[in-house]
Amino acid sequence: MKFKSKASLIPYLLWVALFVIAPIGLILYYSMLDLNGDFTLANYQNFFTPAYLTMTLTSFWYAFLITFFTLVISYPTAYFLTKMKHKHLWLMLIIIPSWINLLLKTYAFIGIFGLYGPVNAIIEVFGFDPKQILFTDFSFVFVAVYIFIPFMIIPIFNALDKMNPSLIYASRDLGASAFTTFRRVIFPLTIEGVKSGIQVTFIPALSLFMITRLIAGNKVITLGTAIEQQFLVAQNWGMGSTIAVFLILIMFASMLFTRTKKKGGRA
């Protein structure tokens, strides 16, 4: 192309330097500082103590559970949606809840799962005693799955939508069962959508902190909760940055995992 526009890149490259590269550098730098601002590796030593390692593992476990349930619910939803008549309108209806502020949706569950809320009312109808559902790890996973479902459905829907339907007919005509067709044709062809769905769920699930605070009480501590705690409550930016370094490493790993795809996005 003859057209060149070096000048138009300047503000953009400035942005890259200041808000992409510099922040990562600063996090690395701060992770090696103690409370007095002196150089130390104590934060890293600290991170490899059982307390932090257990926290990291539980955070991973919850993120895995959340991603798993979100995927299991979203894939069939996306699949059935692509078979609807006005599929794009229906997809729009799936997306609308994702545009309602996250905090409002989370807040709704404080009422729904409350001791006198509708879920407990139903439990009582069946003759059981009302239980505290709020502030348990169940409620945490449930609300997180609820929040992530639309974000998982969108990339899977797009992948399914792009797929050529004659491939399915061919597979069926050649004698493959519905399950084999799914396992050998549909799923492999939509794996990119599944991957980006996992990416937009797993990393945020590791770093959620407002759902843990509002819904799980302090029962569940994720990497995100720990960072928020260190930065804003304990004012220990060094330790907070060290945890953030590990989150960034996980993030890069996930970027490699979804390398082949060209674009992504939260919504």
Place this chain on the structure above:
Amino acid sequence: MRSNLSATAKVYLVAVFVILYAPIFYLIFYSFNSGGTMNSFEGFTLEHYKAVFEDNRLIAILINTVIVALLSALIATIIGTLGAVGIVSMRSQKMRSTVLSLNNILIVSPDVVIGASFLILFTMIGVKLGFASVLISHIAFSIPIVVLMVLPKILEMNTNLIDAALDLGASRRDVLTRVIIPYIKPGIFAGFFMALTYSLDDFAVTFFVTGNGFSTLSVEIYSMARAGISLTVNAISGLVFVVTVGVVAIYYVITNRAKKMEAYNR
């Protein structure tokens, strides 16, 4: 393709829709409750809506939120669009993919990490925490999504159009404003819209970089929700829902019309 779904599939879809919408309607339903709780509906009232509109602080926060969203989306769209045009004109394939990887970092970055690192950045370079820091952060995390929305539009553009314009004597500026931008307008529009929703939806980053004096709706709802149930929050949900559905409807109509126009022009 078959458009008929099995009964199980229909039941499944209905269940998903019910689960997705139930919490939202639950909130809105109790926003009309005079009882003051989210458990038993005692009587119809609009007092919670009145409370929202009479609370000057809350109204100020709402205005702040909208201003930050519009301004940040606008600035991010300008920088991002110019950036996308620049990226496409890069000669070296390697440079281009490096820049694109850097672009994607902020999209996959966890909000908490973005918030924490921006907090360090602002403290270091001495930006006062408040309106400025929130606005700058929102611009910063919206730029990459604008680039991603605009880029495919530029790539699908026929480069002969640009060459023709240059051969016919257009200046580079003319090429940008009269050829490229009109062509990629749908991408720019989508980018702006995404930036807007990113900004309105953000909680974590804002929570980190907002000082004591400044608050957006998300941060305010968080502190209200931590204090317990307040039906004012329910009334806010009702208002947010109506506005969201309205905006989505407008967006749907506009993009549909654009698609029809495009089809017509071809």
